[in-house]
Amino acid sequence: MKDSWPKPRPRSWRRTGQRPRNCAIPSAPLRRSWRNSGRKRHGSERRVPHAEMTYEQAVEHLERALTFGVHPSLEGIRAVTQALGRPQEAYSSVQVTGTNGKTSVTRLTAALLSAHGRRTGCYTSPHLQEYRERIEVDGSMVSGGDFAQSLSAALSAAEGVGVRATEFELLTATALDAFRAMRTEFAVLEVGMGGRWDATSVVMPVVAVITGVSLDHTAHLGNTVEQIAADKAHILKQGSVAVLGPGTHGLDAIFAERASRTGSPMRAVRAHGTSSPLAEEYTVRFRVLKAASVPGGATEFRVASSFADYGDLDIAAPAYQAANVATAIAAAESALDGPMDSAAIRRALDAVRFPARFEVFTGDPLVVVDGSHNPEAARVLAAAIRESFAGAWPRVLLGVLGDKDARGIVEALSDVAAGFAVCAPDSPRALAADDLAVVVRDVAGSDPQRYAGVSDAVEALVAPGRQPLVITGSLTTAGQARSILLAR
Numbered sequence: 001m002k003d004s005w006p007k008p009r010p011r012s013w014r015r016t017g018q019r020p021r022n023c024a025i026p027s028a029p030l031r032r033s034w035r036n037s038g039r040k041r042h043g044s045e046r047r048v049p050h051a052e053m054t055y056e057q058a059v060e061h062l063e064r065a066l067t068f069g070v071h072p073s074l075e076g077i078r079a080v081t082q083a084l085g086r087p088q089e090a091y092s093s094v095q096v097t098g099t100n101g102k103t104s105v106t107r108l109t110a111a112l113l114s115a116h117g118r119r120t121g122c123y124t125s126p127h128l129q130e131y132r133e134r135i136e137v138d139g140s141m142v143s144g145g146d147f148a149q150s151l152s153a154a155l156s157a158a159e160g161v162g163v164r165a166t167e168f169e170l171l172t173a174t175a176l177d178a179f180r181a182m183r184t185e186f187a188v189l190e191v192g193m194g195g196r197w198d199a200t201s202v203v204m205p206v207v208a209v210i211t212g213v214s215l216d217h218t219a220h221l222g223n224t225v226e227q228i229a230a231d232k233a234h235i236l237k238q239g240s241v242a243v244l245g246p247g248t249h250g251l252d253a254i255f256a257e258r259a260s261r262t263g264s265p266m267r268a269v270r271a272h273g274t275s276s277p278l279a280e281e282y283t284v285r286f287r288v289l290k291a292a293s294v295p296g297g298a299t300e301f302r303v304a305s306s307f308a309d310y311g312d313l314d315i316a317a318p319a320y321q322a323a324n325v326a327t328a329i330a331a332a333e334s335a336l337d338g339p340m341d342s343a344a345i346r347r348a349l350d351a352v353r354f355p356a357r358f359e360v361f362t363g364d365p366l367v368v369v370d371g372s373h374n375p376e377a378a379r380v381l382a383a384a385i386r387e388s389f390a391g392a393w394p395r396v397l398l399g400v401l402g403d404k405d406a407r408g409i410v411e412a413l414s415d416v417a418a419g420f421a422v423c424a425p426d427s428p429r430a431l432a433a434d435d436l437a438v439v440v441r442d443v444a445g446s447d448p449q450r451y452a453g454v455s456d457a458v459e460a461l462v463a464p465g466r467q468p469l470v471i472t473g474s475l476t477t478a479g480q481a482r483s484i485l486l487a488r
Contacts, residue, residue, distance in 0.1 A: 052152065053152045058152070062171070078202055079161040080170075081157075083158075083160050084153060088203045091186055093186070094205055095201070095209065096189065098191075098212045099228070099374065101320075102191065103125075105209060105328050106123075106190040109332050110139075111139065113186050121178070135179075137184060142182075146178055154170050166199075169199045186335060189205075194228070195231055198235075210233070210245060211248075211327060212245050213229045241264060243266075245269050245323065246327070266282065269283070269326050272286065282306070286304075286325070287301060288319045297388065298316050299314060299317060299322055314349070317354060318383075318388065319384070320383065321354070356479060357371065365465075365469055371472070373401065374404060378408070381470075381472060382413050385413075385416040386416060395461065396413055397423065398410070398420060398440070398473040399473045399480075401474050414444045417470075419449075421448050423477070433452065436448075454484070458481055458485070
């Protein structure tokens, strides 16, 4: 294990490739140039006509597509994008997967590229309030008209080739088309689930990011972290740079084997003083200098790579975001094929927002909304509560979906909760409040307050004089609570 802080190296190292320890990875350039890939820089024009549609009509079409479920295949999205004229070939893509942290890394990577003057699209999921939140360009959500136009094109394409597209396939095709229409240079795409059959895998990314792996979506991806890692590894394509976030520790061999087959150079992101599967010149290091001591406070940290030492940075977020920033820096460096400007990094960190990721609503009482929906994410949330609340624990309002590990979530949060309240979010997949209350009583040893829905719980618990509140358990619960709080 090399424990030293990375030292900047001359630019020529990028052309030498790298060989991970104990892994046979062929030499390859760090970044495949689109100029040599045979792709048209701005893609071809749409090949299908599309009817004019309002945003409200577009939403109705998407809600009908919800019934089509999940397709373990890329044939549908490939056919739709082919009919659209392969919009994904109009720009360079960065694809981001991982059990936790992928939304934050997607947003951060897009913000970093935008801050460096590159027009950048950002595609995330799920949305919290409305569909068009998922598609941004340079930090701004697309207009309802632009969203409807690109969705109209996607629907016409699907109809034209006889594809019964799922909601996520239609949204992905919409985003890819919108990014072409808005002439982006980069698109940063968050994988919906896994990697192998995810609709975003229709792209050939120049950078493929895996933030980490833990147990989630086991019905679709496998019952072990090794099986899930193997599925996520499929985002590595020929010539793409692989960026392995801190959460991949212990699974490096799985990603190295895939990288060997695709000829993908690898970079690892690790905390200072921890082991790396790669030589130090291919490792991006981060070190937390000072964690946020109050909700909404700043975390101070440092990031260094063999491209550059970016000095001391800060972000208005808990300490766990330092790892996500370092991962995003590794991704953006790889996409830009060189070092970044420290001032631009600071502008990006000032501008980026993390809805429903330890999102603080100040007032009486203070409220934190967080979409943690599995035990690992709940443990990260618990660590953030310890940093920010300093023993004056908040009450925790939980709303969990029925296919999630409610017991594991409660176990992770029980030591930092002054008490629990439970509710059922407005979703057909929601775990009933009475059933969640049984889990809380069994794990935490106390009977939680019960509410029929999120709105009832927020009305009762977010009132003057009440103790601070953390609302969590699912992105559905977080999104519904967030809508109520923003409307106040």
